[in-house]
Amino acid sequence: MRRTLSPRRNALLSSADLSWGAWALAAALFLFFVRILAPDLFFRAAEPLFKSADALSERSKAFFSSFGDAGRLALENEALLLENAALRLENEAAEKNIRARAALGAQGNGIVASVVARPPESPYDALLLSRGAEDGVSVGMRVFALSSGGAREEEKRGGVPVGTISSVTDRFSRALLFSAPGVSTYGWIGTENIPVTLLGQGGGAMRATLPRSVPVSVGDVVYAPGPEALPLGRVARIDEDASSPSLTLHVASLANLFSATWVMLRDLGGAPAPEPVTSQPARL
């Protein structure tokens, strides 16, 4: 019996037209080339998508958290209402301060930028920021996390360092976090200022290896290099193997990178920048 190949079985062609998969691939490649050739235009168009994804994420968290024990939720709700009233006032004052500084652009203290995309939306541990070369942003500037409400001790001292600017376009910039896979950052740890090299592990986590004889414990603060002794993380866990002469420290950032909405960019001059494992020309 003669068998004929149905054009519908072809991965590229469906009937007389391209298949949906081929169209999808063509669209993806088109967007890819737009990003390469006109990154500003691309991210300006993508910014509303990222913001709406943020909003959806927040609402879904609120929705799923409602499926808990009713009595416990009622008690929590009452306590949260009281706390909310106090925090709202503090939040409004802080937001007003941040917007005023953002509107003024470059400041003596730094440049305030809003976060367009962040982990986990940006799984490569990088932040896409809404400030670029037109606002005075340059490669190598240090990125400090800000929160819109409440000021912990670290933020009162100028923020928690979370990364450095790795690439800049006219209106956007990308910050490579210290926790990005393959990035190594030099710092020191604890009250004895023990020098340490932090290796990014992704997902906001960093790792370091020290000799077993070094006095370090869980909770020790890790400081970033630079003219200011700003803490960037704490030792969250120590792994030790009796057969190994070294300890593995797992360091967690002091800032919640998954909820960062504003950051401060500052030029620290000669502060050493984190190094990626492979050097590539900087592209946004």
Add this chain to the structure above:
Amino acid sequence: MISRMLTLASFVSAVFFPWPLTAVLALAAARAEPLVPLAAGIFADTLYYAPSSGGLPLFALGGAAATFGALFLRSRLRAATGGV
């Protein structure tokens, strides 16, 4: 119809939902449209990949692997069924 919905859903998911859901949708669409995982991977890396990080574009590479696997399976199935 379903394959078209899954193709669109995988692209929408790349923006609004975590990557595991995008991967599941793309793999589900790969049965009828083997190019969808590659397209979704390139789209996700276009949105999120940072070349300055020194890492590899994992979504595009994963999508390429899934597309290759889908095309290979498709060719084996066609050979097994005689092209019907």
